[in-house]
Amino acid sequence: MSFKTLPSQKLSTTECNQALMHVRDALEVLSGKWKLPILIALSSGEMRFKQIAKEVPGITDKMLSKELKDLEINQLVTRTVLDTFPPTVLYQRTEHSDSLSEVILSLREWGLLHRQKIFGK
Template identity: 55%
Template sequence: MLSIRDALEAVEGRWKLLILYALSENPKRFKQLAREVSGITDKTLSKELKSLELNKLIRRDVYNTFPPTVEYSITPHGLSLEKVLDELHYWGLTHRREVIGK
């Protein structure tokens, strides 16, 4: 049970899996993520990115430009959730058809 608790704490909440899914294709800047993860506020996105970074699921790269460019990317540890994200995606499609009928 401890391992499941650890896993849930790392990806808990409404947004973390959506952020990881958005980053699974390629690195993105903050505003790109905010657009892709519709409905999230900038404050919440910032908090969730910090948490994902602490759990080593994403990496934050700052480039020496003016103004500084910050880019977020998924780490190899974060990519290890790929099967979970894919299965959740397919389950969500089936669930949507079952419940909503679309």
């Protein structure tokens, strides 16, 4: 059992399962309808909850709250609470989240290629 990721490099079954695990890890981080749009919104700098909600059309407060929590757990955004009233909470992308960019670029390129392949140019 091997995977054609590395030309002329054979992977053992164990190595292959580990590789599969890493790929799944990455896919899980990007999974769901909202994580990418939220990260995109946050690319322009730190934002408050309601600001993000405006930048991500269609998302509900519940979903935004949940997804931000997921992203925080995965260290892709930081959450800063200011002691004001009404509460001010600032969200910001982390450096670690920047390291996702290559992956996303790669997905984007293949997605385009695939679309051309399937629907023709």
